[in-house]
Amino acid sequence: MRKQALSGILGVLAALFIGAIVMVAQGFNPLATYSALLQYSLFSASGFSATLTRAVPLILTGLSASIAFASGPVNLGQPGQLVMGALGATLVGLFVHLPAALLIPLCIAAALIGGAAWAGLAAILKRAFAMDEFIVTLMLNFIADYFTLWAITYPLFDPTALSPMTSPISTAAWLPDIGGMNTSVVFMVAATIICWLLMSRGRAGYEWRLTGQNSLFARIGGCKVDANYVRVMLVTGALAGLAGGLMIMGGPHRFVKGLGANYAWDGIMIAVVANNGISGTFLYGLLFSALQQGAIGMELVTAVPSEFIDVLQAVIVLVVVAGRVSLNMVFDWLAARRKLKESAE
Amino acid sequence: MNVFFGLVSAMLVGATPILLAAIGGTFTYYAGIFNIAMEGMMLVGAFCAVLGSFFLHSWFLGILCAIAGALVIAAIFVLFAVRLHTDEFLTGIALNLFAVGLTTFLLRDIFHVKGAFTDAGIQAIPAVKLPVIGNIPFLGRLLSGYNVIVYVAVVATVLCAYVIFHTRFGLRLRGAGYNAACLSSSGVSPSTIRIWSLVICAICCGLAGAYLSLGYVRLFAENMSAGRGWISLTAIILVSGNPWGIAIISLLFGFFDGLTVFLQGSAIPTQFTAMIPYVATLASLYFYSVRKRRRA
Numbered sequence: 001m002r003k004q005a006l007s008g009i010l011g012v013l014a015a016l017f018i019g020a021i022v023m024v025a026q027g028f029n030p031l032a033t034y035s036a037l038l039q040y041s042l043f044s045a046s047g048f049s050a051t052l053t054r055a056v057p058l059i060l061t062g063l064s065a066s067i068a069f070a071s072g073p074v075n076l077g078q079p080g081q082l083v084m085g086a087l088g089a090t091l092v093g094l095f096v097h098l099p100a101a102l103l104i105p106l107c108i109a110a111a112l113i114g115g116a117a118w119a120g121l122a123a124i125l126k127r128a129f130a131m132d133e134f135i136v137t138l139m140l141n142f143i144a145d146y147f148t149l150w151a152i153t154y155p156l157f158d159p160t161a162l163s164p165m166t167s168p169i170s171t172a173a174w175l176p177d178i179g180g181m182n183t184s185v186v187f188m189v190a191a192t193i194i195c196w197l198l199m200s201r202g203r204a205g206y207e208w209r210l211t212g213q214n215s216l217f218a219r220i221g222g223c224k225v226d227a228n229y230v231r232v233m234l235v236t237g238a239l240a241g242l243a244g245g246l247m248i249m250g251g252p253h254r255f256v257k258g259l260g261a262n263y264a265w266d267g268i269m270i271a272v273v274a275n276n277g278i279s280g281t282f283l284y285g286l287l288f289s290a291l292q293q294g295a296i297g298m299e300l301v302t303a304v305p306s307e308f309i310d311v312l313q314a315v316i317v318l319v320v321v322a323g324r325v326s327l328n329m330v331f332d333w334l335a336a337r338r339k340l341k342e343s344a345e
Numbered sequence: 346m347n348v349f350f351g352l353v354s355a356m357l358v359g360a361t362p363i364l365l366a367a368i369g370g371t372f373t374y375y376a377g378i379f380n381i382a383m384e385g386m387m388l389v390g391a392f393c394a395v396l397g398s399f400f401l402h403s404w405f406l407g408i409l410c411a412i413a414g415a416l417v418i419a420a421i422f423v424l425f426a427v428r429l430h431t432d433e434f435l436t437g438i439a440l441n442l443f444a445v446g447l448t449t450f451l452l453r454d455i456f457h458v459k460g461a462f463t464d465a466g467i468q469a470i471p472a473v474k475l476p477v478i479g480n481i482p483f484l485g486r487l488l489s490g491y492n493v494i495v496y497v498a499v500v501a502t503v504l505c506a507y508v509i510f511h512t513r514f515g516l517r518l519r520g521a522g523y524n525a526a527c528l529s530s531s532g533v534s535p536s537t538i539r540i541w542s543l544v545i546c547a548i549c550c551g552l553a554g555a556y557l558s559l560g561y562v563r564l565f566a567e568n569m570s571a572g573r574g575w576i577s578l579t580a581i582i583l584v585s586g587n588p589w590g591i592a593i594i595s596l597l598f599g600f601f602d603g604l605t606v607f608l609q610g611s612a613i614p615t616q617f618t619a620m621i622p623y624v625a626t627l628a629s630l631y632f633y634s635v636r637k638r639r640r641a
Contacts, residue, residue: 129638130634139624142623146620307452310445310446313442314446317435321431325430
């Protein structure tokens, strides 16, 4: 755990240093840029609450990818599951009229079901026809993208809008802001805690992680590997769907074109840097969110385009992951040397 | 008849980038690398092709720039996955996202536009008329007059089949994937072979990228590779790396891709026709699994 934290911090610092070199090469002032970035993401009340709100889809899709990768299934379908979850929440929000206390849970449930159903489709194809979920979920991403685009262009299209989008959902389903921070953050934190309890304290999480490490051993040990596979797919799909639903309910309150953007892919990257750990996913999710939020301020204050952050994120992923492997090799070498000394004495 | 020629041409247009990327991926497939960075290589290639073609006023230099750009991605892959032993899958995912971020950033930084860049100054890759065949009535129209890269893709497929199965390098390549320890014990470094396979893959993906941005259009749009790298990976997996099988599968995808263009004017919403290549991928994966199960 301490090794992980050390390699993470060192990796992020190294990546920021590489980013600084790139900025100097482009003729920008890296110190001013980074301070503007921090100013707009963490060291101002409005920036901090915006960072937390932005972290919701990042962390939820990150948790989805973390749990999937740690348990075996290579579920890369978070982008598709996110938009399908968003579509589910939008449908309920548009056509069901209930007081907020009932409608909000119903919308959340629809988002969970939307994401879980889309992941479940991949799980069915795997179980029934042995089709690899890695490719299936990827292809389903594109299909979900076009399907939701069709839904908001034709049947759900708001005739008063200029670009494809739905009408606003019922105001009873809107998640309110508290001091600039959207209440969707509460759901995200709750989901993180549940995931942590599930994965590191629950029996199901233990079986899943065991299957992820060695599926044959898990099978011999009595785990129902096939049933667990379907469960993992459904749970991770539901998490990504929840991200989409919360984005609708807390953000634009309607399904607009390009809603999912790169959030889900960023979530997958977050899971990768966090080595599929729940707490790591949470922390890296906050970091990525701070970078993305700060990017807007960075572009305002300095002339660095906000897209620079996309490059920086990928550099962080590569450096941290490679650094983890290299640091482990260094630690192993140090441990071996210590042992050698002990045996010599 | 015109519809027929139109479909054939649309099929080849759709098939070429997938075929080229898949041929490149075949080399890394046999070398035992789980390479999913084709998407990123293609995207960076497409961007660099526009960059080179626009500033150097030559489509040929544009292609060279595309290959150079893809090679940079391959170099990063080598550094992390081969040298530093980072997980290949993770490196690939990170590189694909790096490519998206980098091209969007550079699009903004160099051309000062968001979304897409197009300009009359971009030189497109020309079509060529084959010397002898081009004059034969039916065959000429069927086989001649396509983009240079289309013929490059055909040559690459033949070369790939020859190199992998009939040369010493090909044997070592397959050895690196089949049993790296055995290859190593015979005095050939598997790492070196893997690096070469990545270089070849990058060249092919660079060409595929150049075809995307300079072939039938003259623009670069954000994320314009649109999953073609993934589809080419599927093609490789479906036929277990057989170059001829890859050619057939690519043509099949090209056909569905062409169908998308053909159905654009019809009553079916474009969002559904755009799904066709991805649904076709799922369908082919289904047939592959069923066939495999029957054999087992």
